[in-house]
Amino acid sequence: MAVELEDLTKTYDSGAGVVTALDGVTTHFAEGTFTAVMGPSGSGKSTLLHCAAGLESPSSGAVTIAGIRLSDLGETALTRLRRDRVGFVFQDFNLVSSLTAAQNVALPIRLAGRRADDALVRAALTEVGLGDRAGHRPRELSGGQQQRVAIARALFTRPAVLFADEPTGALDNRTSHQVLELLRGLVDRHGRTVVMVTHDPVAAAVADRVVLLVDGRITDELTGVDAAGVADRMTALERA
Numbered sequence: 356m357a358v359e360l361e362d363l364t365k366t367y368d369s370g371a372g373v374v375t376a377l378d379g380v381t382t383h384f385a386e387g388t389f390t391a392v393m394g395p396s397g398s399g400k401s402t403l404l405h406c407a408a409g410l411e412s413p414s415s416g417a418v419t420i421a422g423i424r425l426s427d428l429g430e431t432a433l434t435r436l437r438r439d440r441v442g443f444v445f446q447d448f449n450l451v452s453s454l455t456a457a458q459n460v461a462l463p464i465r466l467a468g469r470r471a472d473d474a475l476v477r478a479a480l481t482e483v484g485l486g487d488r489a490g491h492r493p494r495e496l497s498g499g500q501q502q503r504v505a506i507a508r509a510l511f512t513r514p515a516v517l518f519a520d521e522p523t524g525a526l527d528n529r530t531s532h533q534v535l536e537l538l539r540g541l542v543d544r545h546g547r548t549v550v551m552v553t554h555d556p557v558a559a560a561v562a563d564r565v566v567l568l569v570d571g572r573i574t575d576e577l578t579g580v581d582a583a584g585v586a587d588r589m590t591a592l593e594r595a
């Protein structure tokens with residue numbers, strides 16, 4: 356199993372009182388599968404992704420990535436696991452504007468004090484269809500191409516799972532489609548594991564499974580549905 360979540364809770368104690376962002380989430384993400392996480396605004400989607408990726412620690416419950424229980428790790432081991440076993444992409448790409456695509460892909464490895472092999476960097480860019488853009492800086496690339504560089508960077512260490520928080524949120528329909536096709540292909544052809552938060556039923560329908568979150572709880576799971584089916588379910592949820 357790539358990722359297992361066991362009775363996860365997460366509460367935030369802000370000035371205005373305690374907010375329960377996750378309220379007993381148990382699920383798993385199998386290797387070589389593509390899962391979409393959907394739900395109304397504030398339902399806990401980003402919190403779920405951050406806890407599952409080890410970016411935030413849950414208030415209770417357990418996260419296991421590739422058989423390693425995160426709560427068993429000290430700070431150094433957790434940092435290493437996050438760097439080597441977890442990939443993360445964001446809505447706004449988070450590339451360094453002064454660096455080329457190749458340098459962006461190599462950056463996490465270099466920050467870890469290691470050398471990134473040029474041929475491997477080029478292979479990572481080729482895997483996302485950008486083998487000929489290695490020397491381009493982000494401003495010389497389209498939004499979709501920038502997101503593909505971010506995906507190449509996230510996958511460079513061959514992580515057990517790629518988490519994506521609204522990866523197509525800043526892209527137009529056509530470019531979104533290309534990024535979703537890429538993610539689908541990474542799962543189908545390379546056996547990667549992808550977990551993606553999205554608001555878009557069209558994006559969710561590309562996944563194998565759609566997990567629906569409401570008020571920090573998983574209320575439903577859909578498989579084999581098209582975009583209209585996902586949209587209908589979301590509309591029903593919002594009316595409920």
Ligand SMILES: Nc1ncnc2c1ncn2[C@@H]1O[C@H](COP(=O)(O)OP(=O)(O)OP(=O)(O)O)[C@@H](O)[C@H]1O
Pocket residue numbers: 367368369374375376394395396397398399400401402403
């Ligand atoms: N750092 C924080 N401090 C306090 N409350 C927080 C914090 N992060 C999230 N929350 C609260 O936890 C709940 C879940 O937030 P989360 O961002 O996970 O939802 P979401 O489903 O990703 O929302 P959206 O679709 O709007 O991005 C919300 O009520 C939010 O206000």
